[in-house]
Amino acid sequence: MIKLKYVIKIYPDGTEAVKDFSLEIKKGELCIFLGPSGCGKTTSMKMINRLIPMTSGKIYIDGVDVMKLNPNELRRGIGYAIQNIGLFPHLTVEENITTVPMLKKWPKTRQRARAEELLKLVGMDPQTFLERYPSELSGGQQQRVGVARCLGADPPILLMDEPFGAIDPITRGKLQDEFLKIQSKIKKTIAFVTHDINEAIKMGDKIALMQEGKLVQFNDPATLLNSPKNEFVRNFVGADRVLKGLRLYRARDIMQEPPLKVKVGDNPVKVRDRMKRDMLKWSMLVDGQNHFLGWITYADLEKAKSLREIMVPPAVTTAPETLLNEAMSMMFNSAIGNLAVIDDQEHLLGVLTFDIIRNILGKENSGNQKRFGGSKQ
Amino acid sequence: MRKYIILGLLLGILLGLTIWMTSLGSVGIFKMAPPMKVLSATVRHLQIVEAAELLAITIGIPIGFLSTRRACRFISPVLIGTANVGQTVPTLAFIGIAGAVLGMGYKAAVIALLVYAMLPIIRNTYAGIRSVDPALKAAVKEAARGMGMSMLQVTAKVEMRLAMPIILAGIRTSMVVNVGTAAIAGMIGSGGLGELIVTGIAVRVTQLILQGAAPTAALAIILDALIGGVETWVTPRGLKALKSAQWQQ
Incomplete structure (x- = not known):
């Protein structure tokens, strides 16, 4: 000391x-x-x-x-x-x-x-x-x-x-x-x-x-x-x-569970109904081992035969250690505007959206100064 | 490699010449110095050079070092100026003055040589310490102090070590000059190889002069190579790289 x-x-x-x-x-x-x-x-x-x-x-x-x-x-x-x-x-x-x-x-x-x-x-x-x-x-x-x-x-x-x-x-x-x-x-x-x-x-x-x-x-x-x-x-x-x-912050500190995770074999019609019910514009596609494959948008589901066909492959993904400022600049490069957080074996860990970040920054500014635990390594 | 061949060849010639001259026995009515005399003269010569050199190093390095200190800044131009000008005084004059003031003999010779040999050592110590890049030196000294080295340790382990190659070059110069000057000191009765040369000149016998001159030259070459070796040996690779990097700039 x-x-x-x-x-x-x-x-x-x-x-x-x-x-x-x-x-x-x-x-x-x-x-x-x-x-x-x-x-x-x-x-x-x-x-x-x-x-x-x-x-x-x-x-x-x-x-x-x-x-x-x-x-x-x-x-x-x-x-x-x-x-x-x-x-x-x-x-x-x-x-x-x-x-x-x-x-x-x-x-x-x-x-x-x-x-x-x-x-x-x-x-x-x-x-x-x-x-x-x-x-x-x-x-x-x-x-x-x-x-x-x-x-x-x-x-x-x-x-x-x-x-x-x-x-x-x-x-x-x-x-x-x-x-x-x-x-x-x-x-x-x-x-x-x-x-x-x-x-x-x-x-x-x-x-x-x-x-x-x-x-x-x-x-x-x-x-x-x-x-x-x-x-x-x-x-x-x-x-x-x-x-x-x-x-x-690092990505892992604030990432959230995807609102909807769908598997390759799922029925497009069922997925569409589910997204309509929950009012989701997008969902995330994974394979049987939870490897992230791409994004599914509600609009594309209209013409879908299989999920794989309409999937939008991710332009960028990020690692959990990424600092949030870097993660955000990647989000601007992502077509969907969201960012998938994956580990080094490409397993899907979570997702970052602009809404999540806005919430964090808003909270900070409204006087909640508590830092998220483990934001540093 | 070629350097060593030339060096060896030269040494061979000089030593051969010495042995040849000695083997003549006598030229006309003049007797050549017997082998034992040549040997003892060489040893005496070395004694004079070493004594003067060691004293010059022990006195010269501290003087050179002190002249770089801020506290001595007022006197350092005088010191360094004297060291520079002093070197332009012909060795013969130096020896003459020493002989006249201190009397003939070994002691006067050593003192004259010591003063003369000190000059390049003072100058190179001063230049060596000053030549280290100021930014590098400031950083290195701050780090050294910050890690808990005493002032003395910073001087000995850092500052002097960085200046070492240039200080050694000064010692090398002064050593070589010293061998030659010691020969001239033969004129004031110091003994050594100079005595043979002086005798030879007095009686105008070339063979006698050569008998003293050839081993003197050989001695200078050997000592120069020896210190050169020490120089490369004690200069760490890190400083050599630093030096060449500075040259490239």
Whole structure:
């Protein structure tokens, strides 16, 4: 647990970088320090491991005042990752990862085992990469090694300063997903600095939005999006804040059972009667093993001989992990306007419709700020 | 591969020349130095070079390093300027001054050599540390500090290691120059192979001069190759790639 109490940073030239900043990051929580550049988010983070000395205030880690600790010992107990990664170019991947274990004088065999374990954790093959040098890695691989290195001695706390900042958007998205997956396993207490609202919404359990050295709003992402405290927050999250809220969900969180699931062999006339009775415009066709085949529309049933003949094959389908904003843009590409959610064996799991999404967003906006359970991995 | 053949050939010629000259026994009324004398002169020569070089490294690297520090910024232009200008002073003048001030002999020679050898080391240490890409250095140093390295560890394990190839190049230059300068130091009675050359010049016997000059040249070549080897050995692959990437830009 990290606790900042009335922390103030005034630089020698008189600049007030951080003003009266108080905040608590609970154990196992990923807290985002968010704000425009120059808002003091990085300064605040760096005061936690004393890379920047605070002017006044107190910072506690698990109840211990950081000023009472030796700064180097303190830092060895806190993982640290930065935007420019800062891998040591003269050391191998293994030596980079084991920097802190080396400083802590772990035995060599334990260091080696740890490096292998961490490389596997970040999805890199130890056999291939342990002996490589940073200059022999791609940008994405360097970031992964950077993450592995900050986990080196298994610190309970991580400080991350835009750790995925210096890479292309596609790789960044992938690394964010992977990191969330890792975090769900390792449950570190994390202070994570970013200026990217989308990254904040996707990654954060809590978001601390800062402006000119002050903490403006400290909430979970959904609350920040749905009840911005003032004009600054509203502007910062953007006019499309409702749409941004889509990133808080994955398809599996809100998908529903299809209103009507029909099997290949069903009698078209009976299906038509059923749809007429329930006033359904469409239904979903599956085979005997629940594999999704396509859409049946009521209008087409008029001329039907068999369901397979009139079925409209899906232009797109989606996986349950898909973020809702991506799912929605796929729905615009779907002829029916709905989206089938299928697993990797093409079994039909559920369906997303515009109505469902509108309900979700409407609920959020009418003040129900409870986030759907398990929206993160 | 071709490099090694040429190197071997050259060494063969020089050593052959030395043995041939020594085997002459005498030229006219002048006696050539006996084999044991050539050997002891070579050892003495090496002693002078090594003593001066080791001292130059232990003094030169810290001076070069300190001149890159912010606290020493006011004095570093003077230091680096002196190092640069100092190298333009002819070695002969250096030796002459040292001999005149400190008296003849081994000690004066070592001190003269030490000062002269220090210059490329200071300059390359300074340049080596400064030449690391500032963005890379800032990131690497921040990461190192953030992970709990002390200032001393950041310097030793990171900053100096990144500058190492260029510092070693400085040591290599100074070592080779040193072998030649040590020969000139023969004039102030330091002993070593220079003594044979000086004697040869005094009595104008080419064979005597060659007897001292050929092993001196061989020594320079061997030492240069040796440090060259150390250089490639201690420069990690990561830095070599970095260097070639910088060249490509």
